[in-house]
Amino acid sequence: MSTSGLSGSGKSTLAFDTLYAEGQRRYVESLSTYARQFLERLDKPDVDMIDGLSPAIAIEQKTASHNPRSTVGTVTEIYDYLRLLFARIGTPHCYKCGKPITSQTLDQIVDKVMAMTEGTRITILSPIVTGQKGTHEKLLKHLKRDGFARVRINGEILEIEDVYNLDKNKKHTIDVVVDRLIVKENIKNRLADSLELAISLSDGIANIDIPDKESILFSEKSACITCGISYPEFTPASFSFNSPQGACPKCDGLGSTNVFDPDLIIPNPELSLREGAVAPWAGRNTVLFFEFLDALTMHYGVDIYTPYKNLPDNFKNVLLYGSGDEQISFYFERNNRRFNYRKPFEGIIPRLERRYIETDSYQAREEIRYYISFRPCPECQGTKLNKESRSVKVGGLTISEITAFTVTKAYTFLTKLELSGKKKIIAKRILKELTERLGFLDNVGLSYLTLDRSAYTLSGGESQRIRLATQIGSKLTGVLYVLDEPSIGLHQRDNQRLIGTLLQMRNYGNTILVVEHDEETILSSDYVIDMGPGAGINGGQVVFSGTPKELLKDKNSLTGQYLSRRKKIEVPSRRRKVSWKKLVIKGASGNNLKNIDVEFPLGCFICITGVSGSGKSTLVLETLYRSLAQRLYHSRIPSRKHQNIAGLDQIDKVVNINQSPIGRTPRSNPGTYTGVFTFIRELFSRTVEARMRGYKPGRFSFNVKGGRCEACNINVRQEMHFYLYYAVAVTCLASSALNIEAETT
Structure with missing residues (x-):
């Protein structure tokens, strides 16, 4: 209906x-x-x-939400099911070497060994030293005292009696030979005892060596045997960026951090250093400053009049982040005397960071904040999760890689996900819930949204x-x-x-x-x-x-x-001529944009059309508007990727009219929001009666004492509270629902 x-x-x-x-x-x-x-x-x-x-x-x-942590995935509960899926069937991988990590019980290890071809010769080893320098004399004596006869040192099996004088300056890998067996039916109990002993010696690890084949490592714990990295037991909370168990420790699960932005520090790369390319140095025209600048450019062999965009990359890096330990000769002349000193160049960004921390001046802090913007967290690359959670995979992908998919792509991936055995049984109901929810989003025309898109940008x-x-x-x-x-x-x-x-x-x-x-x-x-x-x-x-x-x-x-077309809106026969003045975006490639160049003629009514998800908002709001806001209002929100925008000097103001509600408080109304109420108050304050009583414009404001009704505090209605029942709201009798103090009305 x-x-x-x-x-x-x-x-x-x-x-x-x-x-x-x-x-x-x-x-x-x-x-x-x-x-x-x-x-x-x-x-x-x-x-x-x-x-x-x-x-x-x-x-x-x-x-949907103004919370920066809320995403399309969390709002729709799709991410909750993904967390459950990864906690139950995900395979951890070492975040250093990338190898899969699995843990097995003793019974599972025994079963895998017993499943080998009958007659296979195996050696059960317990790795106790991995790539450590030293003679390891005390360890070897302890093993001998415990009754062990053989060890494998650096790949060679030796009698403990024959091991002496290991080079203390070389790294050694030592495995204890726990048992040697031939796989057959009657060895199961002995195999279990030997494996249990091997695991107890090496804190959960056993190595099965097979002649002429690669050794097989087994572990009772989720740990990378190669890198020595242990993993916790994964739960759904381990994949939540709202939980300490899963959130990135650098950004606390926000996915972005405040950093000094080179694009804000160098707003116009067409300028040279001498012309003021570096915004924090603007206004510095002293002789001492230019002597310092000359010395810096001379040391690196660059021209002070070269546009910043044409400077060598290594010099740009020094300029922004400092010269490190490299000493630079600075000199200046005073009273016909020449002074020289050598020291490293601190760099623009480290200096701004230091000043921001050290200064007690609010004004100085605000000036420095102009050069700070939100950037993806360098540790989690904007995924919001810690490195352990980012290393768990299902179907070869991490949870962050799946949430970066659009609704359509995620649906395709999950429907084609191939699982077997126990994992298939566990995942069946979870995948059903996921594909249903993704299908619902697709049916309402939201197939283009990515699951990690922030809810407040919708x-x-x-x-x-x-x-x-x-x-x-x-x-x-x-x-x-x-x-x-x-x-x-x-x-x-x-x-x-x-x-x-x-x-x-x-x-x-x-x-x-x-x-x-x-x-x-x-x-x-x-x-x-x-x-x-x-x-x-x-x-x-x-x-x-x-x-x-x-x-x-x-x-x-x-x-x-x-x-029924009995009435229609006529198309205008005449159009305004397109102005020669225009804004030109070049190389816009944010989100789905394909490195496009777009012209916006000024002084015209321009309409951007296209199917949902084609890039309209990315082009206009996230690229053009944000670039203008950065230039005009020092906005800290970065624009989407693009090469440059020509014609910005023709704009002195930009206004973004979005779908956010305009009224923030119950006191706001169309009159106060548009400013009309200011003139109404002025008009009433000039009436004869108001002047006789000495009323000023503030007397006719319901936001200040003396003008507002103190009985209801301009809320128009008064509440009468009853225990365990709703408060009953009644119209204020003092102001008669006019907000204004009774005498003024």
């Missing part, structure tokens, strides 16, 4: 403030008084009677469709779903898939009420309620209710007239 009509005609009031509010209120009131205190309470709508109302769920266009429409996909997965029945324009931001190519998803939810036995302007969605509805006839005080009436076919024939419905 769709509700259509002009913006402001009452669609949302009917759907959300009336039907959803009453449905939610009735459901909450059916719960115990104890449970109610934890749930949100909505105001009872101004309605006489509603019959046949079921429990309601609203899916609005709100950003548009309102994308966030809404994610919540819609989550609701599909819950498979509730008998529920009233209220949706706010689910098709917004979705390309027409994907519209039918979204509509199919809504029909699927309906077929579960639910009622779907959609506030919508999209033609295809309205015409696919079973029933349409058209609000109008106008907006605001001219709206609020049901102009039409019936089937879409009846809507097309209705003469009173403005929506029906446009849908």
Whole structure:
């Protein structure tokens, strides 16, 4: 069912403030008084009677989360199932050498040895020294005292009696020969005893040597025998970047750190050092400073007038990070005397870091902060996980590599994942949940999203469709779903898939009420309620209710007239001429962009189109806007990768109008947000009565004492609290719901 009509005609009031509010209120009131205190309470709508109302769920266009840790994977619970999958069937790999790490019980080791070809000769060894210098005299004496007769030193088996004078300056590898056996049926007990002894000597490791074949290492622990690195037992928390067990210790699971950004330090690489390419050095025009600069460039044989972009890379590195231990000769002249001294060059970034830590000046800190931006964590490369968790693989991929996939690619990988034996049984139900959730996201037109994309970067429409996909997965029945324009931001190519998803939810036995302007969605509805006839005080009436076919024939419905093409929006016959002034982005390659060059003519109304996920937001918001914000407002958010942007000098202001709500507090309203209320207060303060009473503009403000109503503190409503019951809100009698102090009103 769709509700259509002009913006402001009452669609949302009917759907959300009336039907959803009453449905939610009735459901909450059916719960115990104890449970109610934890749930949100909505105001009872101004309605006489509603019959046949079921429990309601609203899916609005709100950003899913402002938490930098929230991702598409965590919001949809896909990441929770991935964590479970990796904890149960993942294979750890050494983060140094890359070899797989497995742990076996003593019984498993015995079974593997007994499975060898009968008659195979084996030597059971216990590695006790691996690549260590020394004579190891005490160790050998201890082994001899314990009754061991043979050892293998550096690959050669020797009698302990014959071992003496090992070179203390060379590295040695020593294995104790625990037993020598021939594989056959009656050796199982002796084999188990020998293996147990070998494992106890070497802290969980046994080596089975087979003549003319490669030795087989067994371990009771998750550890890399080659590198000596032990691994903890992996649990789902080990793969959570919100848990100390899994989070990267460098960035605490955020995936990014604050670093001094060379692009902010050198904002214009076209300039030379002499022309002021280095922003922190701007304004330094003293003789001493240029003497220092001359000495530095002379030492490395570069020209002070060469544009920064053409300087050698090694000199750029020295300039930014310092010369290390390399001494540089600096000199200056004073009063006809020449002074020389030699010292390493500290580097711009180390100097800024030191000043930022040492200074007590707030102003100095703020100036230095201009050159700091968020960059991917150098330790985890933005994956948010520690190195142990990043080394566990399923199907040859780590959990970070899978979450970097788009929804479509992740679905393909998981459906084609080949497992066998016990792992296949364990993973069966987990994979079913994963593929279902990925399929739901694909059906609502979000196949282009990567699972590691931050939730706060999603548009309102994308966030809404994610919540819609989550609701599909819950498979509730008998529920009233209220949706706010689910098709917004979705390309027409994907519209039918979204509509199919809504029909699927309906077929579960639910009622779907959609506030919508999209033609295809309205015409696919079973029933349409058209609000109008106008907006605001001219709206609020049901102009039409019936089937879409009846809507097309209705003469009173403005929506029906446009849908039936009886009315249409004419295409302008004349267009504004394209200006020769333009912004040009070259080599934009962020996310899915393919190293493209794009021109934006200035002074025009420009429209960027394309299917969902084609790169529109990456190009405009994450590349162009962020670059302008960095240049004009010293923004610390880095732009997406690109070569350069020409024409930035023609722009002196940039405004990003996004879908974030404009009201941050209950005191905010259209008048205060737009600034109109300032003029209204000025106007009232100039009236005769206000001047007689000595009222200033502040007297007419509900944000300051003297103007606001102190009885309700401008909240319009006062709450009366009752034990174990909801607080009852009543209209403030002192201000009569006007926010302003009674005498002023």
